[in-house]
Amino acid sequence: MTVSIIKYNAGNIRSVDFALRRMGVIAEITDDPTVIRASDKVIFPGVGEAASTMKYLQERSMDQLLKGLSQPVLGICLGQQLMCDWSEERDTNCIGIFNQTVKKFPPLDNVPHMGWNQLENLTGDLFKGIDSGEYVYFVHSYYVPVGKDTAAESNYILNFSASMQKDNFFATQFHPEKSGDTGLRILKNFIAL
Amino acid sequence: MLAKRIIPCLDIRNGKTVKGINFLDIQEVGDPVELGAKYASDGADELVYLDITATHEKRKLFSDLVTRIAANLNIPFSVGGGINELKDADILLSAGADKVSINSSAVRNPNLIDNISGSFGNQFVIVAIDAKLEKDGWRVYINGGRIPVEKELFSWAKEAENRGAGEILFTSMNHDGTKNGFAVEALRKLSEILSIPVIASGGAGKEEHFVDVFNNGKADAALAASIFHYNEIPIPRLKKYLIENNINVR
Numbered sequence: 001m002t003v004s005i006i007k008y009n010a011g012n013i014r015s016v017d018f019a020l021r022r023m024g025v026i027a028e029i030t031d032d033p034t035v036i037r038a039s040d041k042v043i044f045p046g047v048g049e050a051a052s053t054m055k056y057l058q059e060r061s062m063d064q065l066l067k068g069l070s071q072p073v074l075g076i077c078l079g080q081q082l083m084c085d086w087s088e089e090r091d092t093n094c095i096g097i098f099n100q101t102v103k104k105f106p107p108l109d110n111v112p113h114m115g116w117n118q119l120e121n122l123t124g125d126l127f128k129g130i131d132s133g134e135y136v137y138f139v140h141s142y143y144v145p146v147g148k149d150t151a152a153e154s155n156y157i158l159n160f161s162a163s164m165q166k167d168n169f170f171a172t173q174f175h176p177e178k179s180g181d182t183g184l185r186i187l188k189n190f191i192a193l
Numbered sequence: 194m195l196a197k198r199i200i201p202c203l204d205i206r207n208g209k210t211v212k213g214i215n216f217l218d219i220q221e222v223g224d225p226v227e228l229g230a231k232y233a234s235d236g237a238d239e240l241v242y243l244d245i246t247a248t249h250e251k252r253k254l255f256s257d258l259v260t261r262i263a264a265n266l267n268i269p270f271s272v273g274g275g276i277n278e279l280k281d282a283d284i285l286l287s288a289g290a291d292k293v294s295i296n297s298s299a300v301r302n303p304n305l306i307d308n309i310s311g312s313f314g315n316q317f318v319i320v321a322i323d324a325k326l327e328k329d330g331w332r333v334y335i336n337g338g339r340i341p342v343e344k345e346l347f348s349w350a351k352e353a354e355n356r357g358a359g360e361i362l363f364t365s366m367n368h369d370g371t372k373n374g375f376a377v378e379a380l381r382k383l384s385e386i387l388s389i390p391v392i393a394s395g396g397a398g399k400e401e402h403f404v405d406v407f408n409n410g411k412a413d414a415a416l417a418a419s420i421f422h423y424n425e426i427p428i429p430r431l432k433k434y435l436i437e438n439n440i441n442v443r
Contacts, residue, residue: 014289018264048314110390110413112316112359116196116238116443135196135443137269139316156195178269178291180233 003027003191004039006066009056012047012177016076019177023184025191033065041191042069046078050102050142051090054082063095072193073169080164080171081142089142097169098149102142105157112141113156117174124151124165126172126189136162136172136179136186144173196443197407197435198238198414199428200392201421203228205244205274208254212422222422226261232421233268235428238443240266241294241362241416244274245337252281256288263289271319277302282309286317294319294362297335300342300349303356310357318360319392320353322346324379325366331379338366346379347386354389361387362416364394372398372420380410392416400426400434407440 005016007029020027020043027043028035036042044066046053057063066073066083075083082094087102094102105111116135119127136154143160146153151170152163164171170190176183203210203225210225222228229240242262244255252275259272272285273294282293299306299320310318323338324331324346331346350361363383365376375396383391390413393406397417406412420426435442 014287015263015291018289019267021264022267047316107388110388112389113195114316114359114390115198115413118194139269141315175269178267180267184267 001025001041001191002039003041003043004036005029005043005045006036006062007031008062009048009053012045012076012175015175015177016043016045019184019187020191023188023191031060031062036065037069040071041193042066042071042073044073044075044079044083046076046080046082048078049089050078050081050087050092050094053078054092054094057082057095067095067097070168072190074190075169075171076177077140077173077175080144080161080173083164083169083171084144087142098144098147098164098166098171100144100147100149100161100164102144104142108157112139113143114139117154117156119152119154119162121153122151124170125193126163126165126170126186127152128189129185130182134182136174136176136182138162138174140173194441196238196441197412198392199236199403199431199442200239200241200414200416201232201237201428202241202243202394202416202418204418205242205255205258206246208258210422211245212419225258226265228422229262229266229270232428233266236432236443237268237428239268239414240270242270242272243294244272246274256284259285259288259290273319273321278305279308279312282313282317286313292317292319292359294321296321296323299353300333300335300344303352306353306356306358310359315357315359315389318358319362320350320358320360321362321364322350322353323364323366326376326379334366347382350383351386354387358389360390360392360413362392362394365396368396369394371396374398374402375406375410375412375415377405377410380406380412384411384413390414400431403431403435404438404440407435
């Protein structure tokens with residue numbers, strides 16, 4: 001089993017690596033297209049701002065690389081948002097795996113949505129053994145609306161996509177690497193795909 | 194529904210967790226990584242580590258500790274103490290911290306808030322404020338509560354938000370160490386004027402203080418140290434009590 005974590009200017013790469021190590025998986029943190037294409041699983045982490053991150057990825061053709069992968073890919077947080085078509089965050093064209101647009105939370109409560117919130121309407125292999133109502137850790141100001149690729153929902157101000165799946169592409173808006181035992185099970189489910 | 198957060202705070206000196214009452218009588222209470230992992234398995238939602246080591250040469254020790262914490266902890270944690278410039282925050286981010294908390298350095302140089310949040314996002318910056326209720330209102334103090342400054346709690350908190358703070362951690366010096374409850378009125382006012390989360394600190398002594406701070410203080414999170422370190426209120430018991438009182442916790 002080989003796992004690549006895409007190396008780029010994201011804030012949580014180290015946390016994802018540590019979480020995998022806690023479950024006995026040693027991943028390679030890499031931006032080498034050959035290594036990424038050859039690995040069994042690919043994790044696309046993400047903390048940061050959409051426009052500058054997309055620019056970074058495009059300059060290195062990593063957006064096309066990601067879109068063309070056929071093994072299981074897991075996008076986390078900003079990773080999920082960048083896998084959509086477009087983001088309201090500085091009017092940014094994204095990778096376009098999920099046919100969705102990313103919107104900013106309306107200012108009806110504190111933004112960012114920060115803290116532990118519940119998962120509902122769970123579907124797919126990522127959530128095997130996870131019960132509706134379990135808590136995971138979120139930090140985000142932008143969200144993906146609920147749509148046909150939504151694999152789990154959560155509610156803050158409105159219902160949004162806590163997780164998405166389309167073919168071999170998986171994504172979570174929350175941080176499984178920071179979500180205690182529930183997050184660990186979700187990461188294990190991904191590695192076991 | 195978004196849960197209210199319970200946050201144990203660990204003061205670190207020379208790599209050990211310590212607890213002092215009003216900054217005096219400092220005692221060691223254990224290894225920061227082990228204690229943090231225990232709190233995480235007990236149900237803590239997040240941890241705060243404050244480095245109270247003053248000297249520059251010990252800073253490296255702290256960033257190494259941050260990496261050990263990140264490697265072992267499966268919940269978010271913030272770190273504070275000695276963050277005076279962007280580079281200090283960058284080192285702690287690289288070491289594995291999820292957030293930094295800045296206090297005196299933000300008062301002395303408010304641009305630090307803009308700089309850190311501009312580089313690493315608002316979610317990465319907690320502005321911690323120590324304040325004391327005096328005749329003319331809530332006065333802000335720096336240097337661990339030793340030096341009063343010409344700032345007032347509410348206007349400073351709002352300025353911090355406008356500059357890019359992701360959260361405000363407010364410690365009432367009138368309540369800290371008393372175990373008589375949180376500064377509920379000031380907290381409620383903070384929550385009303387701010388559109389970022391407020392973490393309440395100072396005064397936790399009983400389970401009902403937490404119900405009060407969430408229901409009446411409108412806090413998003415509550416922080417405490419000694420009641421957890423000395424196991425006066427174990428976190429599982431506190432969470433059970435909060436659920437029984439219809440507070441939404443994890």
